Amino acid sequence: MNLSALASQLSERAHGTVQTDYPLAGLTTYRVGGPARVYFEPADRDDIAVLAEVVESASGVPMLVLGRGSNLVVADSGFPGVVVRLGMAFSWVRSARPEEDGTKMVAGSATPLPLLANWAARRGLAGVEFAVAIPGSVGGGVRMNAGAHGGEIVDTLRSATLFDVRSGALAQVPVGDLGMTYRYSQIHDHQIVLDATFELMRDHEDAVRARMESYRKHRAETQPGAVQNAGSTFKNPPGDSAGRLVEAAGLKGHRVGRVSVSQLHANFFIADEGAKAQDVYDLVHEVRHLVKERMGVELHPEVRFVGDFASRSA
Ligand SMILES: Cc1cc2nc3c(=O)[nH]c(=O)nc-3n(C[C@H](O)[C@H](O)[C@H](O)COP(=O)(O)OP(=O)(O)OC[C@H]3O[C@@H](n4cnc5c(N)ncnc54)[C@H](O)[C@@H]3O)c2cc1C
Incomplete structure (x- = not known):
């Protein structure tokens, strides 16, 4: 067909x-x-x-x-x-078992991560406040095991409902079977996360909100704001930071076409008006090559490229 x-x-x-x-x-x-x-x-x-x-x-x-x-x-x-x-029909949050102690919540996969964090904070629940400024969805957050400020999705996730488009099978999969590690899960391209169940900790709303505020402030000071990017370009290698390595390799401001390495945070690559996806791909490839050459460290992209790109030889 x-x-x-x-x-x-x-x-x-x-x-x-x-x-x-x-x-x-x-x-x-x-x-x-x-x-x-x-x-x-x-x-x-x-x-x-x-x-x-x-x-x-x-x-x-x-x-x-x-x-x-x-x-x-x-x-x-x-x-x-x-x-x-998944559209609005898949964007919702509710208590999993309100009749019990109320620390479990279930969220539809299209729910924005900041909404999830605020929903929990309002109820004095801690554990997802790190997500307050991550502009992804619950489904994308589970697939990527999104994280920041020392927390990540896997910490509080208990299970996810997955639909396998190839087999038509629907299953509630326990977190231990999702193969989640640093910014990675074993969820395949043909599997759709429909919803996710989290178990949080009781805390005072003010304390949760204070942490959220400090995370927001830290980001505003250290990361480029409302510009075209996809957050961290590379995963941090063990014991180091990708941003530090790109900066130490002298690549802040390095540019391909209309995409450049941010002057504020070297792991953020910024697209100007009129940029091509191929510019992003080429810049990532070039920076990866130069960091390996100058710093001796192999970086691995956190950003996902989908569709067909022209590959470049280093
Ligand atoms: C300014 C900025 C700051 C960021 N900060 C952080 C940060 O601090 N920490 C962090 O971890 N990330 C960060 N990111 C990256 C990004 O927000 C996260 O990776 C987020 O989890 C991606 O969610 P998404 O819904 O946008 O997924 P998408 O980008 O749409 O997709 C990402 C992957 O998830 C898959 N996917 C999406 N939805 C589903 C679903 N329902 N079921 C199955 N697979 C799905 C896609 O197929 C793709 O493979 C940042 C991005 C930006 C732009």
Whole structure:
């Protein structure tokens, strides 16, 4: 089945939005890149089951689950398959068992991480305040094991509901089976996180809010703010910081096309108006090569590149 036929089948059978050649740049924080060949925003869980049935009859079709696009660079040629983005119907938070001690919460995967942090703070619950200024979603946060200020998702996550688009299987997977390590999980591209259950700790709301405020302040002082980027470009190598290494290699301000290494924080790469996704890719490649050459350390990207990029020899 070709992708146009797949889009027609989805439109006929699902209630959500189906579009072809749908621009993705505006759905990512880098604001670069091309369209999704097929874009699907399911209206509910039934729509996701429909997606599985349609994809099953179109084996081998590439799939991308898009959260808030804050850790992604989509190629200028776009994504040559189906992009699934969970919308408002998947953005909610509630107490898991309010009749018990009320420290467990469940959140839909489209819930913004700052909303999750504020929801918990309002109830005097601690453990996710590190997420207050991470501009991702719960689903993206689980997949990436997002973290900051000494905390990460895996610390309080207890389980995640995963839907496997290839097999159609729905399962509540305990955190120990998600293979979560530093900015990594074993969740595959064909698995959709539908919701996540967290177990938090009781604390005073004022104390939780004070920590959140100090994290916000620290970021405002040390990271570039409302500009086009995707947060940390590289993962920190054991015992060191990627930003320190890029800076020590003399690469602050280093530029490819319309993308440059931030002067404020060397692990943030900033895209100017008119930048290409390929510029981001090339800058990451070049900085990685120069840091290895000058500092002897191999850096690994935290940012994910999706679609087809022209590879460069070092
Ligand atoms: C200014 C800025 C600051 C940042 N600071 C931090 C930080 O302090 N710490 C940190 O860890 N990250 C940080 N990030 C990166 C980013 O916000 C996190 O990685 C976040 O968890 C990504 O969530 P997302 O919804 O945007 O995911 P996306 O970027 O949309 O996707 C990231 C990955 O998750 C997958 N994914 C998304 N949603 C789902 C889902 N529902 N089911 C299955 N897979 C899914 C995607 O397929 C992709 O592989 C920052 C980014 C920016 C722009």
